[in-house]
Amino acid sequence: MKYDENKIVIFDWGGIVESHREGEYSLFKVLTNILQTFNPKVKENEVIQGWKECSKDKNGIEIGATNDIKQIKGWYERVQEKFSFKSDFTTFQKIYHKEFAKIHFYQDVVELEHKTKERCKVGILSNLMLLDKERINAQVNLSKMDYVWLSFEMEAKKPDKKIYEMVQQECKIEPQNILFIEDTEENIKTAQSMGWNTCKAYGYEIDKIKQSIEAFLQEN
Secondary structure, X not given: OOOEEEEEEEEOOEOOOEOOOOOOOOHHHXXXXXXXXXXXXXXXXXXXXXXXXXXXXXXXXXXXXXOOHHHHHHHHHHHHHHHOOOOOHHHHHHHHHHHHOOOOEOHHHHHHHHHHOOOEEEEEEEOOOHHHHHHHHXXXXXXXXXXXXXXXXHOOOOOOHHHHHHHHHHHXXXXXXXXXXXXXXXXXXXXXXXXXXXXXXXXXOHHHHHHHHHHHHHOO
């Protein structure tokens, strides 16, 4: 099968590889378990909003857009205060990694990513923080990707146009030759404004993702 070096398929991670689907062992359940480990009184309906509220510091710096361990520890202190528990950071990290290691992810999407590399370039573009890199690597094997764009390393997050511009600058592929597979509408809109092809899908919609890739690769 012909390889096209002038095209790239870029995959999101959360929601595409790692499940955010209700009913599966996904993000919401993991966060709830982590927080209730330290404070059993934490209410499930307060987890997601509370977690989001902790994501920015007083200067507006997002935890997913920093590689600075001091800022990461500052985020942890905000989480402690928000959910009323005490623990040392090392213990928290151990529980964090232990619980997230159980999360459901779509192996068939990972296999599709690796197989797509036989036909064109492939990349990962994901918003995540430093503590998540070990997990994404275990799921996807980042060494098999042509490009790995992680928000905390790039100090920018989707849907900020800056991160998309950085992607284009590095891969040096024309916008019309980029296909971005993503589950979040606002992230899709920025990609479309850049002239990228897009596929809004979730990881469990594997047939939709396959069809999108096939149509993209058949275009002249």
